[in-house]
Every structure is written in C-alpha cells, then in structure tokens.
Amino acid sequence: MIINVFCICFKKKKNILVMVLLMIFTSFSQGTFIKGGVIDAVSLQPIQDVSITIESTKQAVYTDASGVFMFSAKVPLGEQILRISKVGYTTKRYPIIVNENETVSIFDMTLERAVSDIQELFTISLSDDELDSDTSEFDNISGLLVSSLDVFQRTAAFEFSPSFFKMRGLDSNNSTVLINGIKMNKFYNGRPQWSNWGGLNDVMRNRELSAGLSPSSYNFGGILGSVNITMRPSQVKSGGRLTYSSSNRSYTNRLMTTYSSGLQKSGWAYMLSIARRWGNEGYQDGTSYNANSFFGSVENVINEKHSLGITGIYTPSRRGKSSPNTQEVYDLKGIKYNEYWGWQQGEKRNARIKEVVEPVLMFNHYWNLNNQAALNTNIAYQFGSIGNSRLDYNGTDLINGIPEGGGANPSPAYYQKLPSYFERNFPDDLEFAYGAQKQFLKDGQINWDHLYEANSLNALKGGNAIYALYEDRVDDRQLTLNTILNWELNDHIIWNASINYRNLKSENFAQVIDLFGASSYLDIDGFATNSDDAQNDLLNPNRMVNEGDRFKYNFNFLAREINTYIQTQFRYAKVDFYIAVGVNNTQYRRDGIYKNGGFPDYSFGKGKTLTFTGFGVKGGLTYKPISKHIIDVNASYTTRPPTLQNTYSNARENNSIVPNISEEKTATVDASYILRLPFVKAKLTGYYTKIANANTISFFFADGIGGDNAVFVQEILQGIETNHLGGELGIEAQVTQTIKLKGVASVGQFTYANNPNLFLTTEANDASKQAGFIDGFKDFGKSYLKNYKLAAGPHRAYSIGFEYRDPEYWWFGATANMFTNTYIDVSPLTRSLNFTTDFDGNPFNDYDEDLAAELLKQEQFDDYMVINLVGGKSWKVGNKYIGFFASVNNILDKVYKTGGFEQGRNANYRQLRDDNALETPVFDSKYWYGRGTTYFMNLYVRF
Incomplete structure (x- = not known):
C-alpha cells in the first residue's frame, strides 16, 4: 500500500510534502517506540503535563491534553523503568520491557x-526518631526503603520499623546513603547519621533506590542496597509548600x-527549605526535642552540557534520650518510664542529651559529555560536632596525695535503690524493700537539687565538684571528593564507574x-589506687578544670579512604545481566593528646597506621520469558574494613588495637520470582548471607571475673560469623478502582555460626591483676555462641492491609502486623569458660549442667500484633x-518488647544462679518496649 502511494505521488509530481511525511511515517513504523497515556486513578480523566522519564537515560517527555505521550528517538532496549511525576500527584515508577x-x-x-502523603507520614516519623537513635536497638534501613517500588520494602519501612525490624537481620551499615552522589555513611560505625538532614522532607523526594544487590549508577553499594537523594533545584518544578504537623511520638509540633x-x-534555579520541630517530651517521659533545619541550593545550567550547583545543609538538633530498664522498673513505673530526667525549677531536665550540629557544604558539577555519557564530579565538606551528655559522680579531692571523695550514683533506677536489692540483702526485714x-x-x-547541694557543701570545706554534667564529644572534619561516570555504549550496554576519596579528622574528648x-573539678580517675595511675593526663597532673574545658580523655582519629568501582549492565529483550567490581583502601590512626596514667607507654602521640584493603564483586541476571513473569538472581562476595568503632579496644585511654584485626567478609545470594499482572503484583524472594570475621566491642561493669572479682571492662568479641537465611513475600492487588489489598511476609533465621574469640581489657591495676589480667588484658578463649539467635528485631513479620481511595479525593487504610521470634541480646562473657571457672582456675565444685543450661537459655519475647490506621483528604x-x-x-x-540485652554483671555461674533464684533478680536483663497508641497529624498547603 505504501509503495502504491509513492507511485501516485511520483506520477502526479505535485505533493512532495506528502511523500516526505509518509517516508517519515514508514521509518517510524519500523523503529522502536514507547507510547502510552496517564489518567487520574479515581476520576479516570486524562492528565496533562505529566513528566515521563526513562530512568536509565534521563530522556523525558510530557503528556498532551489527552494525557498521551511518545518516545521515538534512541529508545533503550531491555527492562526499563518509566518515572511518572506531576505536582500534586504521587510519583510512580512503571517497569516495562522494550524489544x-x-x-x-x-x-x-x-x-x-x-x-x-503516606510516604511522608512515615518518613517524618522514622527520620525524627528511630533513624536518629544512636543505639543499635533502633537501627534499621527504613530511610533507604521509603522510595522503593516494591510493596515488601515499603511495608518494611512503614509498618515494621516501629518494632525495630531489620531487613534480613542486617545492620544498616550494610546499606549506603548518598546525597547528590556523595556518600554520607560515617567512618565511625558505617551508618548514615540521619539527623544530618532531618526535617528536610520536601527536598528529599527525588530518590533513586537500588534495592539489595541490584546495580546502582553511583556506587558499588551495600548488600542491603543504596539510595541517592538528588537535591538539584533544576529538577524541581516551581512552587512552594507550607506544612504544620502534630504528634506524640518524638516531637509535638513541626513547621x-x-x-x-x-x-x-x-x-538559574534555587531551592530553599526551613523547618522547626520541637516538644517538651514525646511518648517517653522527659524526652525533650528541639531541632531546626535549613537548606539552600543554587544551580546554574550553563548550557546543554554543563551545570554547576552549590548546596548547604544545616540541621542542629537536641533531643533527650530514654533509658532501657529492667522488668522490675517497668512493673513499678510503666513503659513510659525514663530514668534520665528529673524536675528542676518546675521543668523536666534530661541528663542524657544528644546534640548534633554537623553542617554540610556541597559543590556539584554535571557534565553531559554527549548524548550517551555523563560525568558528575562532587566535592563535599562536613564539619561540626556530636555530643552525648551524662552525669559524673566521681569528683574527688586530693588528701595527702590520694584521691578521696566521690558521690552516690544519682541514677534513680540504680540497683541499690530498688526493692530487689533490699529483698536480697535483707530477706528477713522487708520493711527496707517496702x-x-x-x-x-x-x-x-x-534529684537535681541534691547535686547542687552536695557540691555546695563540699565547696564550703574547700573541696572540688563531686557531681558534674559533661558530654562525650566527637568533632569531625571530613572532605569528600568523587567522580561518577555513566556511559550508554549502545542500546544494550551501560557502563558505570566512580572513584571516591574521603579524609577524616575526628577529635574525641x-x-x-x-x-x-x-x-x-579535679581531672583524675577516682578509682585508681596510686597517684600516677589516677592521672587522666600525666603531662598535666592533678589538673583542675572548669565548665567548657576538656578532660578525662582527648584523642584524634585520622581516617582516609580511596575506593573505586566499575560496573557493566547488559539489557536485552529476554534477559538483563550485570557485573560490578569494587576496590577500596582504608587507613586508620589514633593520635593520643593525653598521656593516660593507666597506659603511659601507649596512650600518647601517634599510634600505628592501620591499612585495610577490601574488594567486592557482584553480579545478577534477570530472565524475562514474558513481561508478566520474571526471574531475578543476584550474588556477591565482599571484604570491607572494620569500622573505627570496632578497631580500637579502648580508644579513649590508649592505642590498643583489637587482636588479629582484619577485613570483614560477606557472601550473599538471593533469587526472586516476580509476577506482574494488570491488577496483581507479587514478588517472592529467598536469600542467604554469610558474614565472617566481624568484631564488636562493648563496655560494662562485671562481677565474677576470675572468681569473685568485679572489674569495669571492655569486651571484645572477635572473629564473629553469622548466618542470615530467609524468605520474603510481597503481594498487592487492585481489586477495584478504589480498593487495594496487600500482604507481606518476612520469615528469617539469623544465628551465630561459630564460637568467636573473647578478650577483655581494663585498667592495669591491682584489682585487674587479681582477676588474672596481664597489663590490663585477658584472653578468655572462645565464647560459645554458635546457634544462638541474633538480636535483630523480629525474625518473622507479617502484614495484611487494605487501602480505599474515594473519587472525592479522600482515602483510608488499615494494616494488621504480626511479629514473632524476637530474641534478647545474649552476654558473650557468660558463654565463656569464665562462667564455669572459680578463682583458682578450676571448675566450680557445685556446677550443675542442667541448671546452667536453663540459666543460659536465650529469652524469646512474646509474639504480638499491632494495628495501624491512616487516612487523609486533599482539595484543589x-x-x-x-x-x-x-x-x-x-x-x-x-x-x-522490641528488644533488650542481658546485663554482663553476673559473669559466672554462681553469680547468675544466685541472682536468678531471687523472686526479682537484682541484675535482670534490660528491655526496650514499643510505644502504645500514638498519632501523627499533618496539614499542608502546596502552591
């Protein structure tokens, strides 16, 4: 037919234009196209000016008045993601396959x-509370998952996180967070400090998530994936937003x-955001909250090839912490009880305040080398401080050269102030316990007034402070440089690469x-037995300090990291696959500013430079026999350096390094079946991860070391292996135009896979020598942890829910969430030979194996169900x-209960046996409880 038309045109020799148009039409008909339409989910009316972007190439078009769009030039082949966005609507990502x-x-x-709004609702709650926390119990990757297309990951972020669920039982240092291509994870613990951008929800909506092992355009990523938060003003449409929120979770008000x-x-383009969050207390008693957020970014799109951007982020925050407690305390005071606060002049004052002030400055250069390649170069500088305050009650005076004094522990829940202590010590006279x-x-x-009174009375005698409030400070200065290349070699192959450099100087005091x-205040160790050992700094003996002065400890961490990765993605009609390789080189050094009296030979000056070399390789394959059924398989093997936190055994006092320290090794594999039907989407995944050569360090006071000795110790668990095995299921069904159903299940088993090595370090004094320590160090051999469960939140979680969306733009949803198989964090010391050994090195003569097995049985918390409701309404x-x-x-x-830990105080069989024989153990485990009923309300105007 087309040939006949051409003949007619030539014979008549009159309508050349018609011929040209038909030739163009013919060439299009033999090409590759993506066309479609977008309608309102409720009214079913077409939507104009919707932005349609192919994520892999950044090509973009807009829908016309009929809601229709078309891509016709350089359309990439294989599996693609279309990003659909318009102001006033939810951004969606549609998977397609292009042949x-x-x-x-x-x-x-x-x-x-x-x-x-649903996404924002949970993002606000998480980033302001759980994600800000500095305890591992609150650790999760919810901030990473909120941008996910997958119903399972969204549910894990929104519904499971308040129970401190951990994806696959893994720590969030297995994920990577980037802002404008710059890695934000900390050297110290490998985790992102979410409060560094807390309150800036409006400018964080443009996120690109690479879940799990899937390829990322920016970095190698962790085994839990990575997310890049893009804050480019040129990619945001003109407009503004004003928001007010009220809640009883972490803060009470937000503007x-x-x-x-x-x-x-x-x-030119610019973007500004200002926020304030505040409250006298959240759900827990005495948890004050005071945070401000400032964001500014300016970008100049110079031409089609070059764009320059400058971004500043400043989010100072102060929040009061809450305490874990024994069951005895919860039974007396309820789950909102918090021992860290007291009344002062009619106001609640919290002794444990976390203050974060760490501004970030970024400079970004975006260079489109050609239509296929783009180079992004970034520079970032972060500086500021993190402070965690606490009470000191060991202030002393020098009497004839010997430190004397100190006060009573001001903690209201100190074990010697609780009924159980008096029941144990005075069983025949319960009047004391009553x-x-x-x-x-x-x-x-x-009792804040008591602290002032005690110091005033001692001052009248010419003495120093007995009590003081101080903070553990970390003042970081970090420079980051990187370059990221994305190159589409042809319709089938995409090449990604980057090189990154980070340099840190961290002052700790x-x-x-x-x-x-x-x-x-006299800056000495009041527990020391001689004047030299007592000195926190031998270079300034018996130093008197005032408010604002540094004391106790003072050292610097120096860290440097260089890493690079190369990745190639292949995309075809029926199969996609990729392979990525990463290499990193990391150096650490501790420089002591103080010469500690307990460790005079290895606390002052430059420490040894430690060098770690890590590498990673990962690959994956996606098989698409038809677009509705997809098989996805991924695998990786990585080695990475230990974090600063787990490299030095007692960094505050000396340069000692964890014995046999080396890189941590991780191997992981997962396989998924994905179903995509018009009204049903589902994904079933099985996974296995093995982590080896990991380390942890903890600090506590232990009774029963080498017999009946009591010592404050640093507990080093070295060479840990863990297994993470499980399955995940997510399914959602649009059963009608207004009703959607969803179901999610996570079934995992996370266990210790070996018996790691256990070391303790402490002060090299007479007490530690009596307990068998040599120069403050003791090797306890193996800790028999194999097959114990990891304290990783609920190992199993289930959710069912629905969502109703009315044509009049109001919506309502409900979910029921079930959590099971949550375990307490066991004490490694009580699973070592110390548990069975008396002071003479021989086993206890009254050791009962059956009773010991019962004492060492890991506690499993009760199963529970939580029901959540959410709803809203919008108007134009x-x-x-x-x-x-x-x-x-x-x-x-x-x-x-969401989590807890065994106290290490009862370190041997007799101590633990006698304590557990009491009706109320004195040194029982400590727990965290989940919140009761809480609410969050939000009102906004968008213009």
Whole structure:
C-alpha cells in the first residue's frame, strides 16, 4: 500500500510534502517506540503535563491534553523503568520491557493525588526518631526503603520499623546513603547519621533506590542496597509548600516551608527549605526535642552540557534520650518510664542529651559529555560536632596525695535503690524493700537539687565538684571528593564507574558542661589506687578544670579512604545481566593528646597506621520469558574494613588495637520470582548471607571475673560469623478502582555460626591483676555462641492491609502486623569458660549442667500484633492544593518488647544462679518496649 502511494505521488509530481511525511511515517513504523497515556486513578480523566522519564537515560517527555505521550528517538532496549511525576500527584515508577523494532503501548497508567502523603507520614516519623537513635536497638534501613517500588520494602519501612525490624537481620551499615552522589555513611560505625538532614522532607523526594544487590549508577553499594537523594533545584518544578504537623511520638509540633524557583530562562534555579520541630517530651517521659533545619541550593545550567550547583545543609538538633530498664522498673513505673530526667525549677531536665550540629557544604558539577555519557564530579565538606551528655559522680579531692571523695550514683533506677536489692540483702526485714518501693513510686527521677547541694557543701570545706554534667564529644572534619561516570555504549550496554576519596579528622574528648555550682573539678580517675595511675593526663597532673574545658580523655582519629568501582549492565529483550567490581583502601590512626596514667607507654602521640584493603564483586541476571513473569538472581562476595568503632579496644585511654584485626567478609545470594499482572503484583524472594570475621566491642561493669572479682571492662568479641537465611513475600492487588489489598511476609533465621574469640581489657591495676589480667588484658578463649539467635528485631513479620481511595479525593487504610521470634541480646562473657571457672582456675565444685543450661537459655519475647490506621483528604483550590492526613499506630495499645540485652554483671555461674533464684533478680536483663497508641497529624498547603 505504501509503495502504491509513492507511485501516485511520483506520477502526479505535485505533493512532495506528502511523500516526505509518509517516508517519515514508514521509518517510524519500523523503529522502536514507547507510547502510552496517564489518567487520574479515581476520576479516570486524562492528565496533562505529566513528566515521563526513562530512568536509565534521563530522556523525558510530557503528556498532551489527552494525557498521551511518545518516545521515538534512541529508545533503550531491555527492562526499563518509566518515572511518572506531576505536582500534586504521587510519583510512580512503571517497569516495562522494550524489544527492538517493537512498540511498547501502555495506556493504563494511573496517578493518584496526594499519595505521597503516606510516604511522608512515615518518613517524618522514622527520620525524627528511630533513624536518629544512636543505639543499635533502633537501627534499621527504613530511610533507604521509603522510595522503593516494591510493596515488601515499603511495608518494611512503614509498618515494621516501629518494632525495630531489620531487613534480613542486617545492620544498616550494610546499606549506603548518598546525597547528590556523595556518600554520607560515617567512618565511625558505617551508618548514615540521619539527623544530618532531618526535617528536610520536601527536598528529599527525588530518590533513586537500588534495592539489595541490584546495580546502582553511583556506587558499588551495600548488600542491603543504596539510595541517592538528588537535591538539584533544576529538577524541581516551581512552587512552594507550607506544612504544620502534630504528634506524640518524638516531637509535638513541626513547621516547615519550602520553595523552589524551577529552572528559569536564565539557566538559574534555587531551592530553599526551613523547618522547626520541637516538644517538651514525646511518648517517653522527659524526652525533650528541639531541632531546626535549613537548606539552600543554587544551580546554574550553563548550557546543554554543563551545570554547576552549590548546596548547604544545616540541621542542629537536641533531643533527650530514654533509658532501657529492667522488668522490675517497668512493673513499678510503666513503659513510659525514663530514668534520665528529673524536675528542676518546675521543668523536666534530661541528663542524657544528644546534640548534633554537623553542617554540610556541597559543590556539584554535571557534565553531559554527549548524548550517551555523563560525568558528575562532587566535592563535599562536613564539619561540626556530636555530643552525648551524662552525669559524673566521681569528683574527688586530693588528701595527702590520694584521691578521696566521690558521690552516690544519682541514677534513680540504680540497683541499690530498688526493692530487689533490699529483698536480697535483707530477706528477713522487708520493711527496707517496702521503703525503697514507696520512694521509687513517689519520685523515681534524678534529684537535681541534691547535686547542687552536695557540691555546695563540699565547696564550703574547700573541696572540688563531686557531681558534674559533661558530654562525650566527637568533632569531625571530613572532605569528600568523587567522580561518577555513566556511559550508554549502545542500546544494550551501560557502563558505570566512580572513584571516591574521603579524609577524616575526628577529635574525641569529654567536655565539662555544668559543675552544679562548684568552681572546679579535679581531672583524675577516682578509682585508681596510686597517684600516677589516677592521672587522666600525666603531662598535666592533678589538673583542675572548669565548665567548657576538656578532660578525662582527648584523642584524634585520622581516617582516609580511596575506593573505586566499575560496573557493566547488559539489557536485552529476554534477559538483563550485570557485573560490578569494587576496590577500596582504608587507613586508620589514633593520635593520643593525653598521656593516660593507666597506659603511659601507649596512650600518647601517634599510634600505628592501620591499612585495610577490601574488594567486592557482584553480579545478577534477570530472565524475562514474558513481561508478566520474571526471574531475578543476584550474588556477591565482599571484604570491607572494620569500622573505627570496632578497631580500637579502648580508644579513649590508649592505642590498643583489637587482636588479629582484619577485613570483614560477606557472601550473599538471593533469587526472586516476580509476577506482574494488570491488577496483581507479587514478588517472592529467598536469600542467604554469610558474614565472617566481624568484631564488636562493648563496655560494662562485671562481677565474677576470675572468681569473685568485679572489674569495669571492655569486651571484645572477635572473629564473629553469622548466618542470615530467609524468605520474603510481597503481594498487592487492585481489586477495584478504589480498593487495594496487600500482604507481606518476612520469615528469617539469623544465628551465630561459630564460637568467636573473647578478650577483655581494663585498667592495669591491682584489682585487674587479681582477676588474672596481664597489663590490663585477658584472653578468655572462645565464647560459645554458635546457634544462638541474633538480636535483630523480629525474625518473622507479617502484614495484611487494605487501602480505599474515594473519587472525592479522600482515602483510608488499615494494616494488621504480626511479629514473632524476637530474641534478647545474649552476654558473650557468660558463654565463656569464665562462667564455669572459680578463682583458682578450676571448675566450680557445685556446677550443675542442667541448671546452667536453663540459666543460659536465650529469652524469646512474646509474639504480638499491632494495628495501624491512616487516612487523609486533599482539595484543589484554584492552583493550590490543601491536604490533611493522620495516622494512629498501635490503635489497640498493645504492650510489647522490641528488644533488650542481658546485663554482663553476673559473669559466672554462681553469680547468675544466685541472682536468678531471687523472686526479682537484682541484675535482670534490660528491655526496650514499643510505644502504645500514638498519632501523627499533618496539614499542608502546596502552591
């Protein structure tokens, strides 16, 4: 037919234009196209000016008045993701498969108004609380998963995280967070410090997630994946947003305003955001919250090839911490109890304040080398401080050259103030226990006035401060440089590479905050037995310090990292596959500023430079026999350096390194079946991860070391191996135009796979020598942990829920979430030979193996179910959008434990046996409880 038309045109020789148009049409008909349409999910009306982007190439088009779009030039082949976005609607990502010389037609794409509010709802809650926490119990990767397309990962972030669920039982240092291509994970513990950008939700919406081992365009990534948060003003449309929020979770009020100029004709674009979050206390008693957030970014799109951007982030925050407690304390005071605060002049004052002030400055250069290649070069500088305050009650005076003094422990939940202590020590006179219980119920908080009175009375005698408030400070200065190359070699092959450099100087010290009316504090160790050992700094003996001075310890960490990765992705009609290789070189050094009296020979000056070389290789294959059924398989093997936190056994006092320290090794594999039907999407995954040669360090006071000795120790667990085996299922079904159902299941088993080595270090004094320590070090051999469960939140979690969206733009959803197989963190010391050994090195003569097995049985917490509700409404008023949404979590007010740990105080069989024989153990395990019923409400105006 087309040939006949050409003949007619030539014979008539009149309509050359018609011939040209038909030739163009013919060439198109033999090409590769993507065409489709976008409609409102509720009204089913077409939506104009929707941005459609092919994520792998960044090609973009907009829908016309009929909601229709088409890609016709340089359409990439294989599995692609279409990013569908418009202001006032939720951004969606649609997976498609493009075959050569075929047309992909998708006219069933829908956008839903204000669905992003659901994502924001949980992002706010998580980033302001759990993700800010500095305890491993609160560690998760929810901030990584909120941008996921996958229903399982969204549910893990939104529904499971309040129970401190960990994806695959893994720590969040197995994930990588980047902002504008710059890695934000800390050298110290490998985790991102989420509070560094807390409150900036509006400018964090543009996220690119690479889940699990899937390839990333920016870095090699961790085994839990990576996310790049893009904060480029040129990629945000003009407009603003004003938000007010109220909650009883971490803060009580939030105000936020954001404005974006959009890309101007001059090539300039800017974006600003300011937020404040505050509250006298959240759900836990005495947990004050005070945080401000400032963001500014300017970008100049110079031409089609070059763009320059400058970004500044400043989010100072102060928040009061809450305490883990024994069951005895919870039974007396309830799950909201927090021992860290007390009344002062009619206000609640928390002794444990975490303050984070770490601004970030970024410079970014984006260079489109040609239509196929782009180079992104970044420079970032982060500086500031993290402070964690606490009370000191060991202030002393020098009497004839010997330190004397010290005060009573001000903790209201100190074991010697609780009824169980008096029941144990005075079993024949329970009046003492009754009196302790009565006093604890009446007050049970820090007595700030007593601290002032004690210091004032000692000052009248010419003495120093007995009590002081100080903070453990970390002042980091970090420079990051990197270059990222993305190159589309042809329609089938994409090449990614980067090289990164990071350099850190970290000052670590204690600083006096408040002397409670005293004029000075004697900077020595009050527990030492001679004057030299007592000196925190032999270079400044018997030094008197005032508020604002450094004391106790002072040292620097120096760290440097260079890493690179190369990745190649292959995309074809029926199969995609990739392979990536990464190499890194890391150096650490500790420089002591103080010469510690307990370790005079190896605490001062430059320490040994440690060098670690790591590498990683990963690959994956996606098989797509038809677009509705997909098989995905991935595997990786990596080695990485230990974190600074787990490299030095007692960095505050000396340069000692963990024995036999070397790189941590990880091998992992997963396989998934993915179902994509018009109304049902599902994914079933099985995985296995093996981690080897890991280390942990903890600090505690132990009774029963080498017999009946009591020593403050650093516990080093070295050469840890763990297994992580499990399966994941996520399914969602759009059963009607307004109702969606979802179901998720995570079934895992996370265990110790070996018996790691156990070492203890402590002060080299008479007490430690009596306990068998040599120069403050003792090798306890193996800790018999094999087959014990990891304290990684619930090993099994299930969720079912629904969501209703009305044509009048209101919505409502509910979920029921079940959690099982949550375990306490066991004490390695009680699983070592120390548990069975008396002071003479021989086994206890009264050791009962059956009773010991019962004492060492790992506690499993009760199963529990939590029901959550969420809903909202949006209105369009002129060219503005007004929205309201709210959520209620744990609507049935279920009481449940989320985690806990065995105290290491009872280190041997006799100590643990005698304590557990009591009706209420004195040194019982400590727990965290989940919140009862909480709410979050949000009102916003978008213009």
